[in-house]
Amino acid sequence: MRKPRFHGKLPGMTTSVTVLGLGYVGLPTAALLASRGLRVHGVDTSAAVRATLAAGRSHIAEADVEALLERALRAGLFTLHAEPPPADVFVIAVPTPLGPGHAPMLGHVLDAARALAPALRSGDLVLLESTSPIGTTARIAELLRGLRPELGEVHVAYGPERVLPGRILAELVENDRVAGGLTPEATRRAVAFYRLFVRGEVHATDAATAEMVKLSENAFRDVNIAFANELSLIAGRHELDVWRVIELANRHPRVNILKPGPGVGGHCIAVDPWFLAHGAPEAARLIPAARAVDAAKRAAVLEQASALCAAGERVICLGLAFKGDVDDLRESPALAIAAALAQRHPGLVVAVEPHLDAPPAGLEAPLLSLDAALELPGTLLVLTDHRVFARLPPAALAGRRIIDTRGIFRRPIVPHREENA
Ligand SMILES: NC(=O)c1ccc[n+]([C@@H]2O[C@H](COP(=O)([O-])OP(=O)(O)OC[C@H]3O[C@@H](n4cnc5c(N)ncnc54)[C@H](O)[C@@H]3O)[C@@H](O)[C@H]2O)c1
DSSP: OOOOOOOOOOOOOOOEEEOOOOSHHHHHHHHHHHHHTTEEEEEEOOOOHHHHHHOOOSSSOTTTTTHHHHHHHHHHHHEESSSOOOEEEEEEEEOBOOHHHHHHHHHHHHHHHHGGGGGGGOOOOEEOSOOTHHHHHHHHHHHHHHHOOOOEEEEEEOOOOOOOTSSHHHHHHHEEEEESSSSSSHHHHHHHHHHTTTSOOEEEEEHHHHHHHHHHHHHHHHHHHHHHHHHHHHHHHTOOHEEEHHHHHSOOOOOOOOOOOOOOOSTTTTTTHHHHHHTTTOOSHHHHHHHHHHHHHHHHHHHHHHHHHHHHOOEEEEOOOOSTTTOOOOOOOHHHHHHHHHHTTTTTEEEOOOSSSSSSSSSSSOOOOHHHHHTSSSSEEEEEOOOHHOOOOHHHHHHOOOOEOOTSSSSSOOHHHHHHO
């Protein structure tokens, strides 16, 4: 591993940073910056979030963030605010949800820009980190120019975040980053800023390219998982084992098909591709098609399970989270399928989600422990690849009908002799 690079002060002597939005991205970033000796002003519109953080508690379940937060508060390097105080660098890490018609909603980002405008000084750097449609960084610069026309140059750049929940602090430091300014000087300052705490490479580009890079990463995942899901639907028609098909196809040196499942979820992969398609609808054909395949795969799983319920069979839904070993229900296909199934067949559906104590909103079905659910007769519908499900011994599954949308009960590959030849 490369040695940490600590570049000290930024050009222009950065000593303070104001971070707007203290969620999964903003809070770890703020805590990390404080741990590098910078004075960090944390800004969040939620009074509850500010109060929790001021008490030294993290409102996000993320390894080591609370310890870093406590240290930063004790050192007097992290303070909480409703309005942005002046600083050398402003980082915007507020939500960018999807609105009606799959249109990106930039209200939080624009509100954050408006809020920081009074605190801006000439020469400051404003860094947008929220996942945003192409052109958003330029829009922010225009907004700031309109609000503070008397200021000299304000540097505006985009620095997308690629962290994986559960490993955010580690990935903030280790991942490569892309930083793109609206001017070469803004890019230079953004790159220098990230080098204060990033050990990975920091790649310089322009703002619009950086915006598209971020969206392309998530659209790549979405399109390729949709391809795997389409293969699973085709294989189903031919009564073939799609997992075996993919395993063997991936023995080709230049083929790497991803895993099928009940659909993609989480707040990134199911959302960000629309940001890309929205800006150029006439050019974007594959991305909306991938989203449609995702919907078709969810529907196919639902219909398969629903047919069993219609025949009087109980269905035990294993997992509600959008992927294995996380508690995140956002855009979760597992939750959507379980909820729709329970709505269609009251009394015939139960769910198991080890990360929850009670059924989440929208699910009209009992939530049972894995052990209690396995006491019941019925089909197992695997919707999430939690390790605790994959480790179930064969005896616990014996004699059951299983719809394994994640392929967790497949045996490891035992190559046939002729395939090894
Ligand atoms: N969570 C991730 O793993 C991840 C990864 C990459 C990119 N992103 C992107 O980063 C951005 C932030 O995501 P997140 O997961 O940290 O969101 P989050 O919902 O966890 O936190 C956002 C915080 O911003 C606050 N907020 C809203 N409007 C505000 C405003 N105008 N001023 C100040 N604070 C405001 C909210 O109260 C909330 O505490 C999004 O664009 C997201 O797509 C997230």
